Amino acid sequence: MNNSIFYNYNRIRSYNALFNFIISNRGGGKTYGAKKMCINNFLKRKEQFVYVRRYKSEIKEVRDNFFSDISQEFQGHELTVNGSKIYIDGEIAGYFIPLSVSQKYKSTAYPFVTTIVYDEFIIDKGHISYLSNEVEVFLDLFETIARKRDNVKAFFLANNVTLVNPYFTYFDCVPKKDQRFTLAKNGNIIVEMFTDEEFIKEKEKTRFGQLISGTKYGDYAINNKSLRDSKAFILDKKPKDLYFILSIYFNGEERGIYCSNSEGIYYCCKDFMETSKNRFTIQSNDHDLNFIRIMQLRSFPIFQHIIRMFNVGKLTFDSIETKTFFFEVFKTIGIK
DSSP, X not given: OOXXXXXXXXXXHTTOOSEEEEEEOTTSSHHHHHHHHHHHHHHHHOOEEEEEESSHHHHHHHHTTTTTTTGGGGTTSOEEEETTEEEETTEEEEEEEEGGGGGGGTTOOOTTEEEEEEETXXXXXXXXXXXXXXXXXXXXXXXXXXXXXXXXXXXXXXXXXXXXXXXXXXXXXXXXXXXXXXXXXXXXXXXXXXXXXXXXXXXXXXXXXXXXTTSHHHHHHTTOOOSSOOOTTBOSSOOSSEEEEEEEXXXXXXXXXXXXXXXXXXXXXXXXXXXXXXXXXXXXXXXXXXXXXXXXXXXXXXXXXXXXHHHXXXXXXXXXXXXXXXXXHHHHTTOO
16 A cells, blocks of 8 residues: 555644644554654654553564564664664664553653654553553653653554543543544644545555445444444433432542433433442542442442343443443453
């Protein structure tokens, strides 16, 4: 496939945002374009970069072949990797940092780093999960790198698996469905929903593109439609005669569970009762005076009933964000 159709960073960089979120088709060339941008920045101005993934294992997977797809564009230059450092023509051009252990880099200085690339910041369903208080862990890393400099930009890359993630929740940022770019926080954040028509045409010509055409996966991989944002069990209208059951505090967010006797359902939403004694948490880092910590939430009698309602399709939600919140809680306590 022609590399010229892949993602180009020039347009999003023109907005001069601090945090740049790029969500596109799978295989749309976000990572390729990020490498190209970082290499050019170093060759032209000796600006360094940091490449971030969530866990050490993810860094290990990409480290050895980091330049294999792009080296042909920079013939005459030596692109190498040694441990956690990235070299161009024998000079340090970048660093690999796993976010999960980024705290140990707090005392390290990065005066020449101007670009942070966080690849695959949105998690698909599977065995890995977001870090506890992940957004603030990243903010700590950003502060470590930038210090008091304003010339450092972060680029967050992801396939359009879901728009529900801790970063959009933390900054209360909702991408506009009918616009390519959404600005937030006085222009310090920009979200780009990128779907390249030329990429779609090229992809549809391949045999695999023809195979997945018209499928849910095809809509995701080719047409940049969210793969996991199902609206099943999400109610457009709030049920009547709701009464509060309990709330769960998890990863810095709290959600309430209410019951509607007339409709025979439980309703999960952003609302909760601050005066209630039934406010629970399951993680030590979330625990404080306002909450009761239950080590085995699934053994708590009322929650056992909530699980049964979930299993028979009687657990409903006010939004995709709330649904994702509770699915993460369920996954953490071993309910699938």
